[in-house]
Amino acid sequence: MTILDARTSAAADDTDAAIALVEQYAAHNYSPLPVVAASAEGAWITDADGRRYLDCLAAYSAVNFGHRNPEITATAHAQLDTVTLVSRAFHSDNLGPFCAALARLCDKDMVLPMNSGAEAVESGLKVARKWGADVKGVPEGRANIIVADNNFHGRTISIVSFSSDPTARDGFGPFTPGFRSVPFGDAVALAHAIDDNTVAVLLEPIQGEAGIVVPPDDYLPAVRALCSEHNVLLIADEIQSGLARTGHTFACDRWGVVPDVYLLGKALGGGVVPLSAVVADRHVLGVLHPGEHGSTFGGNPFAAAIGTTVISMLERGEFQARSAELGAHLHRRLRELIGDGVVAVRGFGLWAGVDIEPALGTGKEISLRLADRGVLVKDTHGSTLRFAPPLVISRQEIDWAMGQFATALREAA
Ligand SMILES: Cc1ncc(COP(=O)(O)O)c(C=O)c1O
Numbered sequence: 001m002t003i004l005d006a007r008t009s010a011a012a013d014d015t016d017a018a019i020a021l022v023e024q025y026a027a028h029n030y031s032p033l034p035v036v037a038a039s040a041e042g043a044w045i046t047d048a049d050g051r052r053y054l055d056c057l058a059a060y061s062a063v064n065f066g067h068r069n070p071e072i073t074a075t076a077h078a079q080l081d082t083v084t085l086v087s088r089a090f091h092s093d094n095l096g097p098f099c100a101a102l103a104r105l106c107d108k109d110m111v112l113p114m115n116s117g118a119e120a121v122e123s124g125l126k127v128a129r130k131w132g133a134d135v136k137g138v139p140e141g142r143a144n145i146i147v148a149d150n151n152f153h154g155r156t157i158s159i160v161s162f163s164s165d166p167t168a169r170d171g172f173g174p175f176t177p178g179f180r181s182v183p184f185g186d187a188v189a190l191a192h193a194i195d196d197n198t199v200a201v202l203l204e205p206i207q208g209e210a211g212i213v214v215p216p217d218d219y220l221p222a223v224r225a226l227c228s229e230h231n232v233l234l235i236a237d238e239i240q241s242g243l244a245r246t247g248h249t250f251a252c253d254r255w256g257v258v259p260d261v262y263l264l265g266k267a268l269g270g271g272v273v274p275l276s277a278v279v280a281d282r283h284v285l286g287v288l289h290p291g292e293h294g295s296t297f298g299g300n301p302f303a304a305a306i307g308t309t310v311i312s313m314l315e316r317g318e319f320q321a322r323s324a325e326l327g328a329h330l331h332r333r334l335r336e337l338i339g340d341g342v343v344a345v346r347g348f349g350l351w352a353g354v355d356i357e358p359a360l361g362t363g364k365e366i367s368l369r370l371a372d373r374g375v376l377v378k379d380t381h382g383s384t385l386r387f388a389p390p391l392v393i394s395r396q397e398i399d400w401a402m403g404q405f406a407t408a409l410r411e412a413a
Contacts, residue, residue, distance in 0.1 A: 014038075014048035031364075033371050040067035043393040045376065054401050056377045056389045060208075061240045061351075064267035065313060066392035072270035072309055079305040087296050094304035101311040102277060105249065106262050110285040112278040113299030113307075117239040117265035118154025120276035123293060124202070124235050124263050125158060127278060129178075130287040132199030136231055143199045146232075148184035152209030153202065153237055185215040187222035194226065200233040200261075201226075205251040208240040211384040212346050212353030220257040227260070233284065239265040239276065244391055247324030247349035249314060254348065260284060270310045275303040319391045323349035329395055330387065333402040341409030343383075352387040353380075360412040369412060373404040 018036040036048040043066060045053045058064060065072060079094075086092050099111040112127070114120050128145060132138035147153075147162045160168045161175035169175070182189040184207055194201075205220060207213040227234040236259035241251035243264065248254055250262065261284060265276030274297075278285065297303070313319065327349035334345045334352055343355040356366055363379025370377055370385075377385050389398070 018048050033367060033376065035371055035376060042066045042068075043390045043397055051374070053371065053374050053376045054389070054393075054397055056375055056387045056393075056401060058388050058390045059271065060266065060378070061243075061245050061388055062266040062269065063271035064244055064391050065270060065310065065319065066390040067271060069270065069392070071313060072272055072306060075305050075309040076270075076272050076302070079302050082301075084302040085297065085300045088294060088299060092299075092301040092304065094301040094308065095299045098299070098304035098308045098311075101308050101315075102264075102268075102279060105311050105314060106264075106279040107258070108262070108279045109282040110280060112285055112288065112293070113304070114276045114278070114295050115274040115297050115303075116154070117263070117276050118156050118159055119295065119298075120239065120263045120265050120278055121153045121159055121202075121237060122156055124237075124261055124278045125200075126293060127261070127280070127285060127287065128200035128202075128233050128235060130292070131233060131284050132197070134287045135283065136199060138197045138199055142197045144178050144180055144195070144197050145200045145202055146180045146182060146190060146193050146198060147202050148204070148207070149181050150184060150207060150210040150213070151181070151202075151204060152207070153204070153239075184210075184213065185219050187219055187226065190223060191226050194230050194232060198230065198232050200235050202235045202237060204237045204241060205255075205257075206241045206246065206347065206351075208351075208386075209380055211355070211381050212351060212386060214346050214348070217255065220252060220255045224257045224259075233261055234259040235261040235263060237263045239263055241351070243267040243310070244314060244319040244323050245349055245351050245388065246347075247327050248320055251348070268307055268310055269303060270306045272306050273303045275307050277307075323351075323391050326350055326391075326393065326395060326398060327352075330398050330402075333398065334387070334405075337402075337406060337409065340406065341413060350387075350389055350391055350393065354385045354387060356383045356385060356409070358383045360409060366408060366412060369408040370404060373408055375401045375404045375408075 015036045037045045038048045039046045043055055045055050102111045114123050129143045132143040149164050153159045158176040162179035163169055180193045182193050236252050238250050262279040269275035341357055341360055343357055346353040363383050363385050367377050367379045379385055
């Protein structure tokens, strides 16, 4: 049975039964493809009925190193046999090495470990406001933070307060004040928005959920210069773009830009555990004192051990190199389809936003066709598909996926 059949069939196979349970008991805050992962390895997912799929989403870049990467799972297994959680009420022997390694990777002084990406963003906003009050001298309650239109930084109340997506906001007010949104890629608009009470500019260097939108080459350097000139913190949300996804350790590296604060998450947890972090120098993160911020699970020994392994893998540079080399191939193959169902291709490394001709169907419809052909991608914003496979994918697997994509587009025409 194909996936398209399965969606309309009453057959009670394992896939249908699993989906029915989710439909009945899980909140309907997602609209997933009808694929039920039962196991996964490398770049492949096998479903409850034994069908195999090439994963070209990698859990929104949380699985950069591949499903069940053996180096990462070895660390996880070993750590399960020692200590997993003590809270920050005590020390653990893993937290210091993790923070030291991450600080070194980012060339910064200090690390604030958290869990989800949204928590890292929230934490970064709190740190920026506290820095504004304690260091910059912004009067209490007057700080503002500048963000970009069409941003995606997570789902908490404060974060959706500065979202431009009505689905993320409608019905969730009242919202947190203190944010100004300006067009992404427009440094002049950003300059106009800065005033004496601006404490930070928060940006994704490449906007992921917006459709992998790459700014003009002079944008991030100009933002860096403006932030330095006005004593404003530049906070780079590298939660999706960072950790080798673009062919660099950080997407900011592409433009030689060093932010004051990195927000990291997703791949930092090696596809095993939620692990995020705010990384900055002491004159920024040093504004936090005991009791002012925290998390029971943040920096727990299990996550810290995995994070340390992930950082050592990144320090070798091989994933960045793979992403750059195979990404160039992926982008070449995708650009060949322009005019044959593809309108535009954006991004760097193994990260591509692909606009489909709207007449062929919605992004979701094309994703279903692709899933039916054994390739998993995610649609975003109507007619855009996102290709972001685990960085362990091979050239042959990319070629196979591109063949399936070309056929799916032809079938839809
Ligand atoms: C750039 C960016 N920031 C923050 C988040 C939120 O991360 P999480 O879903 O782990 O809260 C995401 C998630 O997609 C993201 O892409």
